[in-house]
Amino acid sequence: MPDSPGQHAADPQPVIASPDATLLDATATPSEPLVLSPLNEVHVAAGAGFTDFAGWQMPVRYSSDLAEHRAVRESAGIFDLSHMAEIRVQGPEAAAFLDYALAGRLSAIAIGQAKYSLLLTPDAGIVDDLVVYRRGDTDFLVVANAGNQYQALGALLERAASFDTSVTDESDDTALIAVQGPKARAIVQAVPGIHFLTAPAGAPDDRLHPLDTLKYYWSVDAEYAGQPLFVARTGYTGEDGFELYVPAALASALWRDLVIAGEPHGLVPAGLASRDTLRLEAGMPLYGHELGLDTKPAQAGLGRVPNLAKGDFVGREALERDAANDTAVPGRVLVGLVGEGKRAARADYEIFAPATSGADAGADPGAAAAAADAAAPVGLVTSGVLSPTLGHPVAMAYVDPAFAAVGTEVAIDIRGKRLAFRVTTLPFYRRERD
């Protein structure tokens, strides 16, 4: 393990998702000092409230997480994501190495392109979900979750042993600022200090701004204050938006420039509370909730991420074994659930067959067994909230396959009361494309 201030960031559980934690003890102090973002002083000055996220002190909200959520849906929000881990992979065999170390075929993406991928264990459990950017022919940037920084880094270093490639943790030197929302493009374009070096591949007209033609999940190199700035059209909110990777020393200046440029567009600083509700509405999984070491990609609806058409990769054997084994008991699968009313079903709440199920079983000899079965949970909520955009409760949950079909009714035990929810397709919210 590298000796850096980030090394106690190993706790994979984001505290913001824990119910009941905030009201209990006003005088609670963290047992270990939290890692501070390079933007910490900016957040303090902006009046942010903070939370411990994977060992980092990060803004949870600035004033109202609902207002921040709405701003991202309707205009734009600016997020500090400097807790994310940036791992650089460079060398003649960088592409081949990533094809072996990760589940997807990263060698197939073009320079400037980004791809969502998974880092699997040999058993095909999920070590982390990550986004990989191809910076050059032999140069990739792997962005991992803060809580998995050292697990991901350790696995990549270990798997790189037989490849001619370097694996470098650039997290401490890199800040990440996201601008998300329908006005994001206009805002990033309005920052006078950002200079784009190259037009994105295929840009048809040099009178257009490079960001006009930058496609979703593509990136472009830029400069800010004479330093390299990497701009990607990616995000975790369900909206259009950009993620800006900037040297840590320049983060505060870039944040302020973006805030100034964003003012006429309604840009607001947004914390992790709104980030979580935004990604949940967009049906995006969060590691530690929907994904974990005991989750197989197919269970999480990510069966298309592993590419079995490529060569050997870590996790391949287990995936092939699972695919070939018809008799294997299928595990629970990830579904979206919607409810009525205002009560959210939250992480770790148990899911049951609806109360009416089996009520007309009558003299069926299986009725007793069915009744006993009905008492056992059929699933577990992994994330849930009263959707700020939709106005009704939404949740992601793992359920037994028999309860996974769209339209299936279930009952969720919400602190002792069973409320009706229904399986629906993900995402809950999809933006209108222009």
Next chain:
Amino acid sequence: MTDFDQLRFTAEHEWVRLAPADAEAGTAPSATIGITAYAADKLGDVVFVDLPDAGVEIADGAVVGEIESTKSVGELFAPVNGTVLEKNAAVEDAPELVNSDPYGEGWLIRVEYTELPELLNYADYQALLGDEAESVQ
């Protein structure tokens, strides 16, 4: 402007405003109960409240309701023994009142109490909050 010296507080971050018995009107002593600005701030945007109906008997220390924000669930503890006289219907319709006016329009329930337990005064509650005391104002 809230006169904090007129309020009593609990370690569960609730406030209690006491109204004495009125012999002329024939009313028993009552207490209006809400959560403090500190609690509302820590919860974040309140989106749902579940409050006991009028007539429900409550016991000091028991959980009698819930205050839900987008991120968490806060429990409403009864700070006294008594009977609910009234719940704040306005706050059920507009839970954001808990954030915008925790000591006023964001009150939660009014109860008739039989006996008054020991409650914190403003200075005690400030001391409990320690470094974060100023956020109450």
